[in-house]
Amino acid sequence: MSVVARQGFKYSIIGYIGFLIGTVSAIFIFPNDFEFYGKLRYILPTAEMLVPFVVLGISYSNVKFFHKVEKDGKKQNMLSLSLVAIWVNFCIFSIVFFILPYFFPQFKDTEAWKIKEVILPMILLLSFCTIFNKYISNYKRIVVSNVFDNLFPKLANLGAFSLVFYFALSQQIAYAFFFGMFALMLSGYIYYTNRLEKIKLDFSTDYFKKDQFWKEFSNYSFFGFLGTFGNYLAINSFMIGEFLGMEENGIYSVLYALISLISIPQLGLFNISAPIISKNLADGDMDELDRFHKKTSLTLYFLGAVLFSCIMVGFPYLTHFMPKNGLQLQEYTPVIWIWGSAVLVDLATGFNGNIISLSKYYRFNILVMLLLAGLTVGLNFYFINNTDLKLIGIALSTAISLTTYNVIKIIFNYVMFKVSPLSIEMIFVSIICTLAITVAIVLPNFDNQFINLVYKPAVVLILIFIGNHFTKIFPVEQYLNMKFIKSVLKFK
Numbered sequence: 001m002s003v004v005a006r007q008g009f010k011y012s013i014i015g016y017i018g019f020l021i022g023t024v025s026a027i028f029i030f031p032n033d034f035e036f037y038g039k040l041r042y043i044l045p046t047a048e049m050l051v052p053f054v055v056l057g058i059s060y061s062n063v064k065f066f067h068k069v070e071k072d073g074k075k076q077n078m079l080s081l082s083l084v085a086i087w088v089n090f091c092i093f094s095i096v097f098f099i100l101p102y103f104f105p106q107f108k109d110t111e112a113w114k115i116k117e118v119i120l121p122m123i124l125l126l127s128f129c130t131i132f133n134k135y136i137s138n139y140k141r142i143v144v145s146n147v148f149d150n151l152f153p154k155l156a157n158l159g160a161f162s163l164v165f166y167f168a169l170s171q172q173i174a175y176a177f178f179f180g181m182f183a184l185m186l187s188g189y190i191y192y193t194n195r196l197e198k199i200k201l202d203f204s205t206d207y208f209k210k211d212q213f214w215k216e217f218s219n220y221s222f223f224g225f226l227g228t229f230g231n232y233l234a235i236n237s238f239m240i241g242e243f244l245g246m247e248e249n250g251i252y253s254v255l256y257a258l259i260s261l262i263s264i265p266q267l268g269l270f271n272i273s274a275p276i277i278s279k280n281l282a283d284g285d286m287d288e289l290d291r292f293h294k295k296t297s298l299t300l301y302f303l304g305a306v307l308f309s310c311i312m313v314g315f316p317y318l319t320h321f322m323p324k325n326g327l328q329l330q331e332y333t334p335v336i337w338i339w340g341s342a343v344l345v346d347l348a349t350g351f352n353g354n355i356i357s358l359s360k361y362y363r364f365n366i367l368v369m370l371l372l373a374g375l376t377v378g379l380n381f382y383f384i385n386n387t388d389l390k391l392i393g394i395a396l397s398t399a400i401s402l403t404t405y406n407v408i409k410i411i412f413n414y415v416m417f418k419v420s421p422l423s424i425e426m427i428f429v430s431i432i433c434t435l436a437i438t439v440a441i442v443l444p445n446f447d448n449q450f451i452n453l454v455y456k457p458a459v460v461l462i463l464i465f466i467g468n469h470f471t472k473i474f475p476v477e478q479y480l481n482m483k484f485i486k487s488v489l490k491f492k
Contacts, residue, residue, distance in 0.1 A: 014143060018150035019261050025158045026257035027318065030250065031325040032165055038241060038250030039115075039171075040157050040178065045237035046112055047122040054089045054127040057224030058082050059134040061217050064224075066138040069207075077202040079135055084203060086127045094120060111241050118175045125182045132189035139196050148185045156181035223366055227357070230369035232376040232401060236394055239380045244390060251328070252391055255335050258311060262304045262343050273351055278358050289355070290419040297350030297421035298429075302474045304347040305433045306464055308340045310457040313440040317453040335395040342399035345406055350421035352409040361416060368408055375401035425473045432467035436460045 030037040062082055069078045097120065100107045107113055133145050159181065160174040193199060208214040233256070241249040273296060280289035315336055319326045356365040379400055383393025414420050440456045440463075468474055 014146040014150055018154050019257075021151065021154045021158065022257045023261070025154070025161075026254045027322050027326075029158065029165075029323075030161060030254055031323045031329070033161070034247045034250030034254075034325060034328075036164055036171070036246075036250070037157075037161055037253060038246030038248065040160055040174075041237055041253035042111060042241035042246060042249055043115065043118055043122060043175075043178070044153060044157075045231075045234035046241070047119050047126055049231060049234040049238055050093075050119075050123050051126045051130060052225055052228035054086060054093050054123055055130050055225070055228075056085075056089060057221035057226075057228070058085055059130045060224030060227075061221045062131060062134045063138060064220050065217060066135075070138075072207065074202075074207045075197075076200045077204060077207055079131070079199070080201045080203050081205070081208065082131050082135075083128065086124075086131060090124050090127060093123070111246075112238075115175075118179060121179060122182060125179075125186050129182070129186050129189055132186075132193055136189070136193055136196065144192055145189075148188055152181055152185040152188075223363060227362075227366040227369045229373040230405070232372060232398055235373065235376050236380065236398065239377070239384070240391070240394060243384050248391060251332060252394065254329065255332060255339070255391070258315070259336065259340050259343060261311065262307050262340060263347060266300055266304075266347060273354065277351065277354055281355070281359055286418050289417065293350055293355070293419050293421050294423045297348055298423055298425050299474065300347040300350060301344065301426055302429050302468075304344050305429050306461070308344055309433045309437050309460045309464065311340065312337065312437055313456045313460055314453055317449045317456070320449040321453070332391055334392050338392070338395040338399050342395075342402045345403050348421060348426055349406040349410055352406065352413055352421060355413055355417065355419065356409065359417075361412075364412060365409075368405055368412075371408070372401055372405040375404060425471075428467075428471050428473055432464055432471070432473075433460075436463035436467070439463060 059082075062078060065078065066075070069075050097116070101113070112119055129148070133149065136145055156178045160178040163169045163174045163177055164171055190199070205214075208217065236252065237249060240252050273292075276292060277289065280286070280292070315333060316330060319329050322329070353365055353368075356362060356368075376397060379397035380394060383389055383397055387393050389396065410420060410422070437460060440459045443456065443459060445452050446455075465476070468476060
């Protein structure tokens with residue numbers, strides 16, 4: 001099995017552990033108090049949404065220019081000055097944040113202002129973490145970073161929620177714990193970076209002044225900054241918290257925890273595939289890039305479709321095993337269908353964005369990301385203010401903006417590079433999964449909800465496996481053997 005498959009699988013293992021923690025919590029713990037969970041889920045996405053205004057794309061330049069500064073022996077200089085820039089940017093950002101109420105008095109009514117004591121320090125911590133995350137990636141270390149990024153936020157949510165609900169402690173103590181977990185994450189980043197290569201702070205500006213390298217660094221950072229506004233999940237959490245309330249935000253976050261399973265294999269594969277995409281673009285080998293693009297997209301779509309099919313048929317029965325508020329989620333089943341379908345479309349388009357961002361047309365990717373952000377905000381405003389759909393409206397907004405975003409990238413890549421993620425096999429995957437879902441839904445229900453929860457997704461898996469056996473769409477046998485499993489367990 002290829003290195004890409006092994007490394008992607010290892011990366012995904014961490015994702016699935018994080019998903020397990022998040023899902024178990026979402027099913028059995030967080031429904032006990034949607035409102036407080038909504039507050040926790042408001043803090044992190046809001047901080048993540050504001051982090052780009054502090055980082056200003058500097059993290060991307062730490063990847064772009066790493067080989068240049070490494071060759072000149074100035075890696076530590078770049079890292080040191082990047083950290084200083086983050087601190088200066090944060091100070092400026094904080095000044096602007098506190099001045100805003102004088103020009104816009106209504107800003108004091110926002111949730112962001114009310115819990116600024118938590119959000120502002122979180123922004124600083126996450127900004128530093130972003131720099132170290134990208135810097136570490138230059139050493140081709142993605143698994144450890146994924147532990148920090150994937151597991152720590154889930155443990156922070158779980159711990160803070162438990163302190164309030166199970167131990168009856170104050171929300172202030174819970175927020176302190178929440179913040180402490182991210183402080184620990186930053187400490188872990190610093191420690192691991194120092195393990196890879198001892199950190200030697202160098203604040204000299206001579207290297208960046210030479211040949212006006214700072215201008216090239218700043219220009220690339222600026223375009224990287226513009227490309228960070230497509231985080232529709234953070235936008236959704238912020239707008240739901242502000243306009244629909246924290247309880248709705250808590251429900252939204254529980255639904256997201258379930259849907260996020262579909263896209264976990266996507267994350268590791270994209271990080272590992274980047275060098276292959278870069279090489280194909282550099283060599284001008286568009287035929288190989290197209291072949292790799294189709295193969296990867298089909299893999300992601302197949303795995304995502306299987307998981308989504310199981311979620312769709314099992315979700316109504318899963319709510320019976322949640323705490324007292326669990327059954328309340330059944331009315332949001334359309335959100336699962338709409339939002340999950342949008343994620344599947346995203347998986348089917350593969351690494352479209354990576355091809356553009358790694359090519360000379362990377363600025364186009366920035367424009368499309370801005371379009372995604374603008375569409376998401378605009379459609380959210382429309383559905384919130386002009387309909388009674390609430391979270392279903394947010395799901396429709398996400399589906400429309402995300403699908404538009406991906407269609408534009410498909411067209412652009414085909415016109416510019418003659419590559420496409422779409423293949424005839426995807427149609428067969430869709431047909432097989434649709435038939436499997438239909439059969440599972442029409443099968444009779446038992447009085448025992450646990451039996452329904454187990455046997456209906458099992459029927460889906462069996463039917464998909466049978467369909468795949470005859471159509472030979474996905475090489476399941478390559479992944480279900482001891483040789484591959486042993487190779488995965490060798491963490492090198």
